[in-house]
Amino acid sequence: MAELRLEGVGKRYGGRGEVVALEPVDLAVRDGEFITILGPSGCGKTTMLHVIAGLVPPSTGSVWLDGTDITDLDPRDRDMAMVFQNYALYPAKTVRGNLEFPLRMRGVPRRERARRVEEMAHVLGLTPLLDRLPRQLSGGQQQRVALGRALIRRPRVFLMDEPLSNLDAKLRAQMRGEIKRLHRQFPITTIYVTHDQAEAMALSDRVAVMNRGVLVQVGPPAEIYHRPSHVFVAGFVGAVPMNLARVRLHRVEDAVECLFPGGQRAVRVRLDGTPPADAAAVLGVRPQHARWAARPSDDGVPWIPAVVEDIDIVGEESYVLARVEHGPLLSVLDRAGTAAPGQSIAIAFEPAAVHLFDEATGHAVPVERVTAARRGDSPAYP
Amino acid sequence: MRAAREALRRTPRSAVLLGLVAFSLLPFAWMLTASLEPPQALYTAAPHLVPRPVTLANYASLLSPREQGVYFPRYFLNSVVVAFSTVALALLVATPAAYAFSRFTFRGKGMLMYGFLAQNLFPGVNFLVPLFILMTVLGLRDTYGALIIGYLTFSLPLNIWLLRGFFDGIPPEMEVAARLDGAGVVRAFVEVALPAAVPGLVATAIYTFILAWDEYLYALTMISSADMRTLPLGLFAYFSEGVPDWGGLTATAIGMSIPVVIVFLVLQRYFVSALTKGALKY
Ligand SMILES: Nc1ncnc2c1ncn2[C@@H]1O[C@H](COP(=O)(O)OP(=O)(O)OP(=O)(O)O)[C@@H](O)[C@H]1O
Ligand SMILES: [Mg+2]
Numbered sequence: 099m100a101e102l103r104l105e106g107v108g109k110r111y112g113g114r115g116e117v118v119a120l121e122p123v124d125l126a127v128r129d130g131e132f133i134t135i136l137g138p139s140g141c142g143k144t145t146m147l148h149v150i151a152g153l154v155p156p157s158t159g160s161v162w163l164d165g166t167d168i169t170d171l172d173p174r175d176r177d178m179a180m181v182f183q184n185y186a187l188y189p190a191k192t193v194r195g196n197l198e199f200p201l202r203m204r205g206v207p208r209r210e211r212a213r214r215v216e217e218m219a220h221v222l223g224l225t226p227l228l229d230r231l232p233r234q235l236s237g238g239q240q241q242r243v244a245l246g247r248a249l250i251r252r253p254r255v256f257l258m259d260e261p262l263s264n265l266d267a268k269l270r271a272q273m274r275g276e277i278k279r280l281h282r283q284f285p286i287t288t289i290y291v292t293h294d295q296a297e298a299m300a301l302s303d304r305v306a307v308m309n310r311g312v313l314v315q316v317g318p319p320a321e322i323y324h325r326p327s328h329v330f331v332a333g334f335v336g337a338v339p340m341n342l343a344r345v346r347l348h349r350v351e352d353a354v355e356c357l358f359p360g361g362q363r364a365v366r367v368r369l370d371g372t373p374p375a376d377a378a379a380v381l382g383v384r385p386q387h388a389r390w391a392a393r394p395s396d397d398g399v400p401w402i403p404a405v406v407e408d409i410d411i412v413g414e415e416s417y418v419l420a421r422v423e424h425g426p427l428l429s430v431l432d433r434a435g436t437a438a439p440g441q442s443i444a445i446a447f448e449p450a451a452v453h454l455f456d457e458a459t460g461h462a463v464p465v466e467r468v469t470a471a472r473r474g475d476s477p478a479y480p
Numbered sequence: 481m482r483a484a485r486e487a488l489r490r491t492p493r494s495a496v497l498l499g500l501v502a503f504s505l506l507p508f509a510w511m512l513t514a515s516l517e518p519p520q521a522l523y524t525a526a527p528h529l530v531p532r533p534v535t536l537a538n539y540a541s542l543l544s545p546r547e548q549g550v551y552f553p554r555y556f557l558n559s560v561v562v563a564f565s566t567v568a569l570a571l572l573v574a575t576p577a578a579y580a581f582s583r584f585t586f587r588g589k590g591m592l593m594y595g596f597l598a599q600n601l602f603p604g605v606n607f608l609v610p611l612f613i614l615m616t617v618l619g620l621r622d623t624y625g626a627l628i629i630g631y632l633t634f635s636l637p638l639n640i641w642l643l644r645g646f647f648d649g650i651p652p653e654m655e656v657a658a659r660l661d662g663a664g665v666v667r668a669f670v671e672v673a674l675p676a677a678v679p680g681l682v683a684t685a686i687y688t689f690i691l692a693w694d695e696y697l698y699a700l701t702m703i704s705s706a707d708m709r710t711l712p713l714g715l716f717a718y719f720s721e722g723v724p725d726w727g728g729l730t731a732t733a734i735g736m737s738i739p740v741v742i743v744f745l746v747l748q749r750y751f752v753s754a755l756t757k758g759a760l761k762y
Binding site: 151153173174176178179180182183184186187188189190191199200203204247251 | 651653654656657658659660661662663664667671672675676678
């Protein structure tokens, strides 16, 4: 059992607290949950992790573990283990010595220690390497030792700070699978820090997205992906960035028309509330939720004229980058693969998949999604 | 053919390197030569590197008592005691101090560090008189204590600076991991940080050892009785007796160099790794 709760935990640095590393956050992590803190460099992820581990005292708020206030508890009495970006293996100790260290510190008898080291080495495939020193190991092997050292004493909370960022892409994918498997085998409450959104999406029960010291959104990966609550989340999550464009909202009958700066109609949606007349907003559409054609068809949705500037090939997919006159550069998943730079095309958004964000605050504006297409229009998407 | 061209291409560089090696080794070689031949050979013959005739008389004379029964083994012992004590005490004090400077923040930290640096910027001679007075007051003149304490005042500041640099180069995450694993601050220092700093400790120790082993001026000021002389003082004794005894002088110099060479050969591995690590960081 290990249920972790942060209540208003914040951290400021500097003599007068002028550097805000972490704005006060509330976060509850369930027992056995795998939660990922996702955010760009410098947003306060490590700070949050260090506060949880007790390495850094919070400036405000308190940390609770299973209903006990542990804010002032010494790190070594918290029964948490941590894996670092640079592994932080003890260089003068062998793999065995590294794995054994946490047990030794906790007074586990020699016989029992040896048994558990063997067991952990077996789980991680380290058995043949037990007598090597860390510097005689590859990056992936070192990473496995670091994981093993953290897991061997079955901590109540398992903290990982960008543990895979020093590995090459292939090894990273492999270790990602390994971490997932280990968590299934040892369901320890885990807080995993990363700036790699793909890693967060693949591993987590829930993702907590952070930006500039603020916890922006917490939720399961699918929710983070499909229903970003903030323009920052929309832009940060997703292998290919979401199109984000400034639009003016124009009331038409019972719906709202989104217009690009050049006056082109982008999409028509219905909002939960009534927007102020001619309000500004940020429109978000994933490239996968847009399509293009050589010329507009009459299927009831607005078609946006644009000129192809470039074709972007990402893995097996390619994306058309097209400029709207006086407006944004839009990225559209290229299903046909026939676009050429310089070509004039028309782009249409899937009305059910657009997002609107308040221009000033960045918060999502609730969109009533199904109403945009008129009766009888059923846009076809593959 | 290709091998030959390759060799030719390398020749200029090899020549330069050889020249440099010769430049630094030649005085040593000549010293060795002089120590292995009768003193007169130095004056009579043209410069030569092969001693003629070869004799061990100079070395033998080292082992026979000179004035007041003081002779080379006694100087050697004095130097060993002083140098090793200095190294041991310097490391004992500087290592935890440097660790604290590297890992903790406390009031006056920056000022202290720059204070140490400033101390090193003054010429050592400046400290000669104050230290002489101090040692007189403490009744330590003409003892090992005077030399050891004196050498510590010269070497500790740099020891702390050097070691702090090495500790700074060790990622603190290691100790953080140890703390989370259940180790206390001291345990994390001793079991985790210290082993990682061994190359740095060795390099610093060598530096201190050579300083204490070679020092002349301060020892000359503090030491008055013949049986307290360290090797550099003993060496100088060969000049003070009218005509320098080149044979004895060079033999003593060789005897004095051997421990340094041995220490260096044994610890070279660490020394190189410490130097390169300092350069690269990580
Ligand atoms: N000891 C400190 N003193 C002053 N400012 C600090 C300190 N530690 C962190 N900060 C600041 O707090 C902010 C958050 O830092 P933190 O290390 O938590 O970022 P991060 O999200 O882990 O970034 P990264 O992905 O680069 O590791 C940064 O702006 C950083 O400069
Ligand atoms: Mg970080």
